[in-house]
Amino acid sequence: MAPDPNSASGSGTKDEASVKVPAKDPKKKDDKKDEDLSEEDLALKQQLELYVERVQDPDPGLQKVALESMRTEIRTSTSSMTSVPKPLKFLRPHYGTLKAYYETMLDSDLKKYMADILSVLALTMSAEGERESLKYRLLGSEGDIGSWGHEYVRNLAGEIAQEYAKRQTDEASIDDLMELVQEIVAFHMKHNAEPEAVDLLMEVEDLDLLVEHVDATNFKRTCLYLTSAAKYLPGPDDMLVLDIAYMIYLKFEEFPNALQIALFLDNMQYVKQIFTSCDDLLRKKQFCYILARHGITLELDDDMVPDDDDRYALQDIVNNVKLSEGYLTLARDIEVMEPKSPEDIYKAHLLDGRASAGASVDSARQNLAATFVNAFVNAGFGQDKLMTVPSDASSGGSSGNWLFKNKEHGKMSAAASLGMILLWDVDSGLAQIDKYFHSTDNHVIAGALLGVGIVNCGIRNDCDPALALLSEYVGREDACIRIGAIMGLGISYAGTQNDQIRHKLSTILNDAKSPLDVIAFSAISLGLIYVGSCNEEVAQAIIFALMDRSESELGEPLTRLIPLGLGLLYLGKQESVEATAEVSKTFNEKIRKYCDMTLLSCAYAGTGNVLKVQNLLGHCAQHHEKGEAYQGPAVLGIAMVAMAEELGLEMAIRSLEHLLQYGEQNIRRAVPLALGLLCISNPKVNVMDTLSRLSHDTDSEVAMAAVISLGLIGSGTNNARIAGMLRNLSSYYYKDANLLFCVRIAQGLVHMGKGLLTLNPYHSDRFLLSPTALAGVVTTLFACLDMKAVIVGKYHYVLYFLVLAMQPRMLLTVDENLKPLSVPVRVGQAVDVVGQAGRPKTITGFQTHSTPVLLAAGDRAELATEKYIPLSPILEGFVILKENPDYREDH
Helix, strand or coil, X not given: CCCCHHHHHHHHHHHHCCCCCCCCCHHHHHHHHHHHCCHHHHHHHHHHHHHHHHHCCCCHHHHHHHHHHHHHHHHHCCXXXXXXXXXXXXXXXXXXXXXXXXXXXXXXXXXXHHHHHHHHXXXXXXXXXXXXXXXXXXXXXXXXXXXXXXXXXXXXXXXHHHHHHHHHHHCCCCHHHHHHHHHHHHHHHHCCCHHHHHHHHHHXXXXXXXXXXXXXXXXXXXXXXXXXXXXXXXCCHHHHHHHHHHHHHHHCCCHHHHHHHHHHCCCHHHHHHHHHHCCCHHHHHHHHHHHHHHCCCCCCCCCCCCCHHHHHHHHHHHCCCCHHHHHHHHHHHHCCCCCCCHHHHHCHHHCCHHHHCCCCCCHHHHXXXXXXXXXXXXXXXXXXXXXXXXXXXXXXXXXXXXXCCCCHHHHHHHHHHHHHHCCCCHHHHHHHHHHHHHCCCHHHHHHHHHHHHHHCCCCCCCCCHHHHHHHCCCCCCCHHHHHHHHHHHHHHCCCCCCHHHHHXXXXXXXXXCCCHHHHHHHHHHHHHHCCCCCCHHHHHHHHHHHHCCCHHHHCCHHHHHHHHHHHHCCCCCHHHHHHHHHHHCCCCHHHHHHHHHHHHHHHCCCCCCHHHHHHHHXXXXXXXXXXXXXXXXXXXXXXXXXXXXXXXXHHHHHHHHHHHHHCCHHHHHHHHHHHHHHCCCCCCHHHHXXXXXXXXXXXXXXXXXXXXXXXXXXXXXXXXXXXXXXHHHHHHCCCCHHHHHHHHHHHHHHCHHHHCEECCCEECCCCEECHHHHHHHHHHHHHHHHCCCHHHHHCHHHHHHHHHHCEECEEEEECCCCCECCCEEEEEEECCCCCCCCCCCCEEEEXXXXXXXXXXXXXXXXXXXXXXXXXXXXXXXXXXXXXXXCCCCCC
């Protein structure tokens, strides 16, 4: 029975020509090869050739033994990861022989055995696109595919994806494929390859299978991969993937994670389902904190919280009633309660002499700047050195005096700044602003109305004090008072979809006698109140208001805020905007393209949609004789769409650099603002340098936009480098009143809330985007597209829209009675651990502090003690801790 080496290898090479092995003179090559092999390899090679020979034996008994032995050899060979296992290597020349023989065999178990082996051999031998591994797998015996090794299963998964696509086009049955998919998914899920299981199921469009395969050990990794992948998937796949993640979280009662996905999907049914599925009151309180941070108004009903007292307590949390208290706890802990004056911020003593001698600058303008700086820096602290000083102070520094150091419309911003200082503290705020309602000066009353709106920003109250106070002023004669009331309503009821206000403001929009600025602010306020709601009635009211504008009015900078109000209705709602976008094509050509770009930018804001970014870039690339206004929103749109995830964000920064080099003037004016939005409250060094360069630009509008953006990227960070740049700019521009004003505003923003606040609309590890916060920032940026007419003109109070995005960047841990509880936490740079093996660390370069702590952009915190269990997976904002029952003090 000695094998004749010629017959086996010879017949192999005849068939081989069709496969990938070159058929030169086989004999010489084999001899040469054999000399290189070690003895055991040679023995193995001869052994395998013997098996190949035996498989073709007419006696089924011998065939069976040979197949069994071959199988065992292949399965037990685990050589290094980098090279092909030896049995596969030595069997390569015989692949063709075995294939040919297989075709002649009769149907039997042996034939299935043979198919199994051919399937494994095809792993290294099959020609490109043949999918032979899969073909023989389907012909082979049922059962355990995992025993052939991971690489084999991976290869099969790849071939299934191709075969599936082909069968879909041919409309053939896929049942046999799906059985195999079941096996592969089960194998991957058991062997820590969750991402591969998910990828395969996405390829064969059957993600629902996941839900039955996840278990308590792997569902977290699976969901992490699903939620991260969603950002890079085209619609509607992304929503589908998140739906599955939501189902899995619900199945394992990970309610806070499920809640985040429900908020991401903006699905209120899901939010209610989470409340009804969970029985633990403490956990429901944590949900309420998450809802409050996201800025969502939710009326809790009997189904969600059965007990009345509990329901009131929870509704208070959703209404953000405790926000001011928590913020001040943080401030006391960090010891920054001492009020700061604008001079403390300007630090003029650090500059050389010439700047301080700049008395030539209009003093009312300086005071107005100081008003804003004072408002931003002391925001929410309830005390300052300009507005809240008791009036009987011997120094004579009464608040009334400061108010009248401002001229006309300056008084409006000054009175409103009191609302900013008392931010979130509704009772005390309304009491202190009340005195201004008795003023004889319309500007002061207007400011007081706006102040009432600001104090109530983000805080809901059952008795609606803002609505009661402001609604009677909306119909007044004086345009200034009306704007104060309308803006106040927009800020305090942003995102609430309040019908009463809709009726009031819609009548203003359709009133032919209303002045243009009143109409513009009404449109913005409606956009804020109905942000992201796609409300048709509001949309129609705004569309009619735009159609009624005359030729001359359409050229006014303020008119351009009306399309923004329309855009805000569709913020982040993607395709829902299409009907309205069609209508906008019928507008006057002066505003048509502007409206189009604005709607597109808003609808895809925060989606990271690459095609829309390309579309917007295309509009920016066009050169016109005279600068076209519509390119401004297109540039801002690039930032709005691309801010969704880090990769797109970096690419957008590079695209904006190109626009600076090749774009027209109006594009260059918008680029700094777009950069400001991309890195808001997150001062990236490369962007900081670009803005610093642009802040000395020859075009004053570019310089102003760059200066304001320096303030935005540094907002609430106390960034020393930006603070230094702005100080130098203040001495550089000491003769230019407009630019100096912008520098002061930027200085106020950098030190906003003494460094305790952020303007970043993203929260919860950059997963969720708060619609009202984004709307506030975007409105301010759109207003900055025409700096001279709006910010440096008489509408500087537009800057107060930023209050919608102001949030404490804190982590405040509370105990089960919601009282602050100090525990050690580690704070460090967040690390992306999606799809990594094992249990990698989620933060790097951490320091240990005790709560409350400040979190910078990109920071993540984790508890440094086992004593408590946090009820939220993401440690941000208010986090409830409950004691760990298994914890033992080590003595």
